[in-house]
Amino acid sequence: GFSLNYPTISVMFGPRMTGKMIKRKLTNVGNPNTVFSVDVMPPDGVKVRVKPRQLTFTHTNQTMSYRVWLMSRRRNGSEGTNFAQGSLTWFNSRQRSNRVRSPISVTWASK
Numbered sequence: 152g153f154s155l156n157y158p159t160i161s162v163m164f165g166p167r168m169t170g171k172m173i174k175r176k177l178t179n180v181g182n183p184n185t186v187f188s189v190d191v192m193p194p195d196g197v198k199v200r201v202k203p204r205q206l207t208f209t210h211t212n213q214t215m216s217y218r219v220w221l222m223s224r225r226r227n228g229s230e231g232t233n234f235a236q237g238s239l240t241w242f243n244s245r246q247r248s249n250r251v252r253s254p255i256s257v258t259w260a261s262k
Contacts, residue, residue: 238252
């Protein structure tokens, strides 16, 4: 089995900003016919939506796009930490060790 780390998805929420959409790509380096499903651990105070929730690859080294929506569930300048972390992991349903993880880091700007 192998595990890949993809670049961090990082977002800064400004004072009047509540959501952000990010486009990312996933490349299949494994078997030709592979289905990847997504597992999301949202950062505290953030709602995360991924579309599509499944990527079906038909050949090796094929690249597919997906979108990630991050919605802030908290008000800016609210007390507590202004930083939260989570992750998004694509995994092969048939071979759980075959996974690709992207850390998610979110910052709330105070001004």
